[in-house]
Every structure is written in C-alpha cells, then in structure tokens.
Amino acid sequence: SAPTLPPSFQPRPDAFWVVRQQHLFGSEELSREARAIAQLAPGAYIGLSAEAAAAWQPGQPLTINLDGRAFQAPLRIIAGLAPGLAMVPAGFAVFDGAALPAWCRIQAADAGGGR
Numbered sequence: 001s002a003p004t005l006p007p008s009f010q011p012r013p014d015a016f017w018v019v020r021q022q023h024l025f026g027s028e029e030l031s032r033e034a035r036a037i038a039q040l041a042p043g044a045y046i047g048l049s050a051e052a053a054a055a056w057q058p059g060q061p062l063t064i065n066l067d068g069r070a071f072q073a074p075l076r077i078i079a080g081l082a083p084g085l086a087m088v089p090a091g092f093a094v095f096d097g098a099a100l101p102a103w104c105r106i107q108a109a110d111a112g113g114g115r
Helices: none
Strands: 016-021 046-048 061-064 068-075 085-089 100-107
Touching: none
Parallel strands: 016 085, 046 068
Antiparallel strands: 016 100, 046 085, 061 068, 061 100
16 A cells, blocks of 8 residues: 655644754764864754744743753744744753653743743
C-alpha cells in the first residue's frame, strides 16, 4: 500500500512546538571546546517568529516549561519561522535534559503569563 503522509502542522493557541536547531558552530559538543570555533557559535536562545514574539522584546529572558522543568534563555527573533514553532540551539547545556521536540509553554522569565 502507498505510504500515508502525516497531518500538516497545526499551531496550538496555548503552546509552541519546540524543536532543536543545528548550527554549523556550537551544536556539536567538541566544537565548543576550541576557542576559535566557540567564538563563532551562537549563544543559547529561544527563537520565535516576530509575530509570536510580539509581546516580548528581543533579548528578553524567556522560560520554556517542559515536564515540570524550566529552561531559560533570551529571545531571538527568527525570520521565516512558522507561527506556533519555537527553536532552541542543539548542544547547549542550558537545554540539557529537554526532551524535544515537544509542545511547551513559553513565558517571560519574570512573569507568569505566556503561551
């Protein structure tokens, strides 16, 4: 029988589908050990589309709540990212233990509101 396609992505009003983003520099564990390469790696961040991040400021600390744990990093606007999606860089200690991809709530680190 012919393979079936999975359903198309549908954003949720109360959560983001958070995925890891691989980066040329920094996502692989040993690449952060070499000073010259580590300088080219992005810092930890939570990436959202400009539309999804409208309530926050770039660089503002945000928190991802997942399985009873909170992961915190600054907001980065990612052009072209679909609404309902969020990205975090792969290989960064701040996100160790995060079982991603997953549906997660994101909120300002200093407030209880969010989605």
